[in-house]
Amino acid sequence: MYHYIEYGSSESPHEDQEKYERFMERIEAGEKIEADDWMPDDYRQSLIKLISMHGISEIMGALPEKEWVPKAPTLKRKLGIMAKVQDEMGHGQLLLRVAEDLMKPYGKTRKDLIENLLKGDLKFHNVFHMPTRTWADAGMVGWLVDGAAIISQTNMLDASYGPYQRALQRICQEEVFHAQHGEAIIMALAEGTEHQRDILQESLNRWWPSLLMFFGPSTADTTGTSKQDIMIKYKIRKSNNEELRQAFLDKYLPRVFSLGLTVPDETVHYDEEKGQWVYQQPDWNEFKQIIKNNGPRSKERLRLREIAYKNNCWVREALSKEAVGS
Amino acid sequence: MERGEEEMIESAEKAKQDPIYLNALKDLIYQLADDDFIISFRGSEWLGLAPHIEEDVAFSSITQNTMGHALMFYNLLEELGEPEADQLAHERQSNVRKNAIYFEKKNGEGHYTEEPYYDWALTVVRNFLYETFKKVKLEAITKSSYQPLANVAGKVLMEQPYHLAHWKIWFNQLYHSTDEAHERLQARLLEASEEIGDVYELGHHATEMEHFELMISEGTLRERWLNEVSKTIQEFPSIDIGKKFGSGREGDHTPDLNQALEILSEVYESDKDAVW
Numbered sequence: 001m002y003h004y005i006e007y008g009s010s011e012s013p014h015e016d017q018e019k020y021e022r023f024m025e026r027i028e029a030g031e032k033i034e035a036d037d038w039m040p041d042d043y044r045q046s047l048i049k050l051i052s053m054h055g056i057s058e059i060m061g062a063l064p065e066k067e068w069v070p071k072a073p074t075l076k077r078k079l080g081i082m083a084k085v086q087d088e089m090g091h092g093q094l095l096l097r098v099a100e101d102l103m104k105p106y107g108k109t110r111k112d113l114i115e116n117l118l119k120g121d122l123k124f125h126n127v128f129h130m131p132t133r134t135w136a137d138a139g140m141v142g143w144l145v146d147g148a149a150i151i152s153q154t155n156m157l158d159a160s161y162g163p164y165q166r167a168l169q170r171i172c173q174e175e176v177f178h179a180q181h182g183e184a185i186i187m188a189l190a191e192g193t194e195h196q197r198d199i200l201q202e203s204l205n206r207w208w209p210s211l212l213m214f215f216g217p218s219t220a221d222t223t224g225t226s227k228q229d230i231m232i233k234y235k236i237r238k239s240n241n242e243e244l245r246q247a248f249l250d251k252y253l254p255r256v257f258s259l260g261l262t263v264p265d266e267t268v269h270y271d272e273e274k275g276q277w278v279y280q281q282p283d284w285n286e287f288k289q290i291i292k293n294n295g296p297r298s299k300e301r302l303r304l305r306e307i308a309y310k311n312n313c314w315v316r317e318a319l320s321k322e323a324v325g326s
Numbered sequence: 327m328e329r330g331e332e333e334m335i336e337s338a339e340k341a342k343q344d345p346i347y348l349n350a351l352k353d354l355i356y357q358l359a360d361d362d363f364i365i366s367f368r369g370s371e372w373l374g375l376a377p378h379i380e381e382d383v384a385f386s387s388i389t390q391n392t393m394g395h396a397l398m399f400y401n402l403l404e405e406l407g408e409p410e411a412d413q414l415a416h417e418r419q420s421n422v423r424k425n426a427i428y429f430e431k432k433n434g435e436g437h438y439t440e441e442p443y444y445d446w447a448l449t450v451v452r453n454f455l456y457e458t459f460k461k462v463k464l465e466a467i468t469k470s471s472y473q474p475l476a477n478v479a480g481k482v483l484m485e486q487p488y489h490l491a492h493w494k495i496w497f498n499q500l501y502h503s504t505d506e507a508h509e510r511l512q513a514r515l516l517e518a519s520e521e522i523g524d525v526y527e528l529g530h531h532a533t534e535m536e537h538f539e540l541m542i543s544e545g546t547l548r549e550r551w552l553n554e555v556s557k558t559i560q561e562f563p564s565i566d567i568g569k570k571f572g573s574g575r576e577g578d579h580t581p582d583l584n585q586a587l588e589i590l591s592e593v594y595e596s597d598k599d600a601v602w
Contacts, residue, residue, distance in 0.1 A: 062374045062382075067439050070370045073593040073602035074412045075397045078370070079390055085373055086386035093379045135593045135602075188602055195597045300440075304375065307442060312377035315446050318500050318507035319377075 027235050032162035035101045043234050046227060047161055048102050050236065055095030056117050057125035062088045063301050064128055068138035077185070081138060084181050091171050098163045118306050120293050127210050129295025136189055136196075136203035142182020144207065144252060148214045150175045151248045152237075160235040190259045204256070205264045209282040215245040217284055249277040333539075336473045338405040350534035351472055352406055353424065354541055357529065357575060358463070359399030360425035363415055365456055366393035367586050368429070368449075371438040377446055388453075388489045395482050402474060416594040420579045420587060426525040427574040428518060429456060430583040447510035450496045451518055455555065457490040459525055462550040471539040494558055501559075515562060523569030526551055529576055 019038050026033065033039055062085050069085055072078040100110055116122035127145050132138060153172050159165040189200040218241055220228075231237050239247070256263060268279045289295065293302065335341050341348055369389030376382040400411035408414060429452070434445040464486065467479040500507040526548040528535050535541040542550075552564045572578030593602070 059374075059379065066374045068593075069373055070367060070438065070589050071592045073416075073600075075393065075400070075415050077602055078590075079393055079397070082370055082373065082386060082390050082393070086383055086390070089374065089379060089382045089386065093383060096379065135596075185602075192602075193597055193600045196600050304439075304442065307436075308375040308377075311443055312446055314504070314506050314510065315377040315500070318503035321503045 027160050030158075030235070031160075032165060033160055034162050042230065044102055044105075046230055046234070046236070047164065048099055049227070050231070051095055051102065051164055052099040052113055053123055053125075055092050055099055056113060056122055057128060058088050058092035058095060060117075060124040060301055060305070061128045062092070063304055064130065064132040064297070065138055065141050067132050068135060071135070072138070073135060080181050080184075084142060084178050087174050087178065091167075091174070094167045094170070095164075098167055101163065114305070114309055118302060118309065120302075123291050123293075126213050126287060126290045126295070127207075128301065129290045129293070129298045130207070130210050131297050133206075134199045134203060135185075136199040137207070139182050139185030139189060139200070140203045140207050142178050143186045144182070144204075144211055145214070146175055146178040146182055147252055148211060148248050150179060151251070152215060152244050155239050155244060156237045158235070159237065164236075186259070190261070201261055204261055208263050208265065209286075211248070212245065212279065212282045213284075213287045213290075215248065216241040217287070218242040246276050249279070253277065333471060334473050335471055338402075338407075338474065341406060341472060346534055347538050347540075348406065350531035350538060351475070351540055352403060352408065353529055353531045354467075354535055355399050355402050355406075355475060356424040358467075359396050359403065359414070360423050360574075361429055361456070361460070362392050362396035362399065364423075364425045364583070364586060365429045365453070366390075366396060367590055368431075368433055369453075371433055371442075372444060372449065375438070375442055375444060384492060388492060391485050391489065395485075398478050398482070402478060405474070412594070416591040420583045421577045423574070423577070423579060423583065424529065425574050425583075426522065426527075427569070427571045427578065427580060427583075428452065428522040428525065430574070430580060430586060431521070432582050432585065445510075445514070447500070447507075447514045448517075450493060450500060451511060451514040453489075454493040454497045454558070455518055455522060455525075457486065457493050458554040458558075459551050460486060461490055462554050463547060466542045466547065466550075467540075469539075470541060475540075497558060515559070519563045519566065520568040521570045523567045524573040524575055524578075527573055527575045529573070 020040055023033075023038060023040060023043075033043075065081065065085050065088070069078070069081050072081050096110055096113060099113065100108075103109070103112070113122060117124070127141075127148075132141065150172060153168055153175065157165065157168055157172060159168065186200065189196040216228075228240050232240070253263070253268070265280045268277065270276070271278050290298070293299065335347070341351055366389045369385060369392065372382075373386055373389075374382060376385050396415070397411055400414045403414060404410050409417075431448070431452070433442070434448060435441070435443040438444075461483070464479040464483050468476050468483065470476045470479070497511070501511050502508070526544055528541060528544050528547070532544055536543050541547075552562070555562050556564070571580050
């Protein structure tokens with residue numbers, strides 16, 4: 001789960017035109033680029049940004065759901081949500097390994113990624129800055145947040161960078177289970193007591209703007225810059241932000257309505273002529289604030305990571321010294 | 327002493343015929359279930375906060391297995407006429423819980439969502455001691471007169487060696503590394519030796535458990551456990567093991583258990599009519 005909002009542009013001249021042309025031929029032919037292959041700097045940098053953001057978002061994304069792991073209301077739900085959050089951590093690990101390989105020529109490691117996160121230089125996805133106030137939120141994250149993630153990640157299942165593409169294959173398979181896990185929680189609430197239905201609707205109302213924001217703004221006009229074009233040029237992904245958002249609305253709005261739920265936007269409707277959903281834009285200024293770590297729970301979530309990092313410093317130090325015992 | 331085939335109790339129905347047998351059996355299963363349940367609750371609080379990402383994934387996997395074991399034991403109790411597993415896990419007051427007190431101890435300072443200054447040394451020492459104990463207790467239970475329990479013990483023992491191996495590696499790596507790591511572990515070992523003395527107790531029905539060959543004696547259990555521990559830690563005090571806070575097997579507990587119960591039953595208690 002990631003977003004495409006970037007700061008600054010990394011347009012760089014291609015010193016080696018011949019290598020570049022050969023590289024683009026491979027991209028056009030649908031070949032996969034591997035970690036040791038030659039690649040232009042803007043390709044490498046875009047991938048590092050994308051994949052480290054994706055990886056760190058998985059790690060940060062564990063935190064809002066994790067709040068509900070010890071509280072899950074039955075033994076089976078406890079087991080289910082624990083497995084789910086573990087998967088997200090696993091995705092984070094898988095992706096950070098891919099990013100680490102790409103960062104090698106710059107002499108950077110995972111330590112740099114974590115420290116960049118804590119400094120606020122490495123961003124994480126907007127949805128994970130939001131609070132999870134009730135058990136319904138635990139379901140909502142699995143159902144609609146992961147549902148949105150599936151839409152955007154399956155869009156990159158054919159990404160030109162081999163190690164990322166292969167990681168995504170596995171991640172998407174697991175995300176399908178996550179969405180089912182989320183859906184199962186949601187169904188139990190939707191068919192449940194008045195209290196359960198209330199917390200479900202309240203949760204959806206709260207998550208709705210974040211879900212629209214999930215795919216990023218339609219154009220660079222909204223937030224300054226966008227990497228959408230470079231991602232498409234290098235065949236990292238196929239569709240633009242709005243196309244992905246429309247695909248999400250296509251898939252999930254009918255399901256939302258069929259459960260008797262509403263979304264907090266009276267204008268939302270399908271425009272048959274244009275063949276797309278019409279909806280009220282979320283507040284993109286708020287979005288900009290959120291991804292700058294000024295969201296409702298940004299500081300608290302970063303604080304958790306910071307404590308985990310610093311408080312366990314002695315453990316990593318001990319591990320880096322070779323064990324003499326058996 | 328081996329039991330003959332004819333003395334095996336193969337089903338819950340048969341176990342229910344002798345109230346003395348039944349009570350001893352249920353008490354033994356409560357100990358197993360409550361140990362696994364509370365240790366996996368403390369594990370679940372760590373999720374996302376472990377020393378590195380790889381450990382988060384591994385630890386979580388162990389925690390899930392352990393909670394799965396708790397569920398299997400609660401299901402056995404359900405078959406024996408006790409309330410259903412979710413009720414047993416979420417509704418029972420602390421004074422009827424049978425876990426050893428050391429396992430309910432908080433992971434460290436703070437709350438899992440706020441300023442969690444959790445201590446990895448406590449977690450390594452506690453889980454290592456727990457898994458060595460679980461191994462010897464379950465190995466004894468595979469020969470228990472209650473066949474369904476012996477079967478579950480056998481199943482659990484298929485996963486459990488990996489858990490023990492995991493914590494053994496952690497213990498060895500940290501114990502033989504930096505001075506700081508060594509000292510931290512040693513301090514937690516000392517603390518454990520003062521508190522963990524109820525772990526090998528079998529509670530009010532100890533005599534009946536032995537009589538009905540549900541379980542080996544407390545003395546044998548203690549001896550086997552300490553022998554298992556000494557394979558990794560020669561220095562673990564074997565003479566003076568205290569039980570500073572009483573005996574969890576007899577229902578004594580600390581406020582730490584109440585803190586855990588409040589969290590783990592929060593949603594469950596919010597709507598008792600609900601199906602979740």
